Amino acid sequence: MKFQLKHLAVCLLIVAGTAAKAQTAIPASRLKTAEALVDASGVSSQLTSMYSNMVDVSSAQVPADKKAKFKELMMGFLSKYMSYSALKPDLAKLYAQEFSEPELKQITQFYLTPAGKKMTQKMALLQQKGMQIGQQKMQAHLPEFQAQLKKAFPEMK
Numbered sequence: 047m048k049f050q051l052k053h054l055a056v057c058l059l060i061v062a063g064t065a066a067k068a069q070t071a072i073p074a075s076r077l078k079t080a081e082a083l084v085d086a087s088g089v090s091s092q093l094t095s096m097y098s099n100m101v102d103v104s105s106a107q108v109p110a111d112k113k114a115k116f117k118e119l120m121m122g123f124l125s126k127y128m129s130y131s132a133l134k135p136d137l138a139k140l141y142a143q144e145f146s147e148p149e150l151k152q153i154t155q156f157y158l159t160p161a162g163k164k165m166t167q168k169m170a171l172l173q174q175k176g177m178q179i180g181q182q183k184m185q186a187h188l189p190e191f192q193a194q195l196k197k198a199f200p201e202m203k
Contacts, residue, residue: 072142079150080142081134086157088166089137090130095170097124 101120108116126132141150156162184191195202 072139073147076142076147076150077138079147079154080138080145083141083150083154083157084134084137086154086162088157088163088169089133092166092170093128093130093133097121097128100124 101117101124104120105113105116145153157166
């Protein structure tokens with residue numbers, strides 16, 4: 047019995063290690079194609095815009111005499127750890143894991159068309175408006191959800 051459990055444990059470790067290695071083994075050509083897609087997708091300009099908005103929102107509650115320093119520190123932090131150059135390899139790997147090389151090329155070709163370029167320009171706005179729609183829907187139906195919670199968990203007030 048002990049031998050069987052040890053044998054099973056070793057087999058599981060080998061399988062887990064093999065699966066992890068298989069997930070990380072991305073052909074260099076696919077990774078390079080994914081990097082081209084990330085470049086074409088406009089992520090760089092989207093990040094710049096998003097970080098600017100994030101800093102503005104985050105600094106809204108900071109006292110006026112500390113706001114400039116707060117913004118400087120936050121932008122420095124984002125630039126250091128969340129810059130396009132810092133994120134690009136991870137983003138490329140993410141795309142390379144999810145799409146085949148021909149798919150990556152097709153998506154990149156789309157982003158290089160006038161419609162694809164317009165899509166990248168409008169994406170942040172579309173996402174923002176989409177979140178607003180979701181928030182409005184939640185707000186409109188929040189009393190119903192709260193009633194369901196009270197019914198399901200009467201001990202919680």
